[in-house]
Amino acid sequence: MTGDRPSAGHSSPLRRRRGQKAYESGLQAEQQALALLQGAGYHLLGQRLRTPFGEVDLLVENQHWLVGVEVKRRRFLSDSTTALHPRQASRLLKTLDYLLQTRPDWGRENTRFDLIAFDHQGQHCHLQDILRQY
Template sequence: MSAPPARAARVARGAVSFGSGIHAERLVSAALERDGFEILACRRRTPFGEIDIIASNEDLLCFVEVKHRPTLADAAVALTPRQARRLYRAADFLLQTETTWARSAIRFDLIVVDRSGDMRRVKDVLRADQV
């Protein structure tokens, strides 16, 4: 028996969104590497949620949230307070469990990607006193 048409359409949209999100994360990883970052992990799951990209550059450890939307403006407002708390808790968990990732500075960045592949990085998008 097949799924009702509305459910099937929702499942199809979800698959497209998932695929475009993976593509955006690959674009961002390549851009970070061009900027001199080493990618430590992608799509790293924790009990508190998933972090899209974890990268390091000398003494900086950067937790990156990637958002893919039709326009950069749409993506820039896509990090909700709930997602920010999840990101912070997941990063805190990883800092306690991945001792080799210790760096003197930690930063949370949001990198937004539009449907044409253009990117915008918002550095230091999240601070401990904001969650």
């Protein structure tokens, strides 16, 4: 009975397609978020910035703020706005701290982390300073 199920460690073609679709949807959401931020006067410093602690989707600045941005897209906007869990919040704080240590020129007096959430129809919600509670 071979061919009925993928062997351990291998994903099925359907799973790979879903993963690719999710990846592309995430990239599209990040581009939409960036356009919103640029429309509000922010300038991009980096996108998908990877560190040993994790990744920041977007890092933007204006004359007053340095803002790390997590972008989430789910079927419903309410699911997107609650998709950030404490463990991920901790990783994001460590990631931003690492970036500021390795790039002191990015430091600002005012730094925060925002969440920009989208639903499947493109509706969005921008929640500022989401990690202050952590």
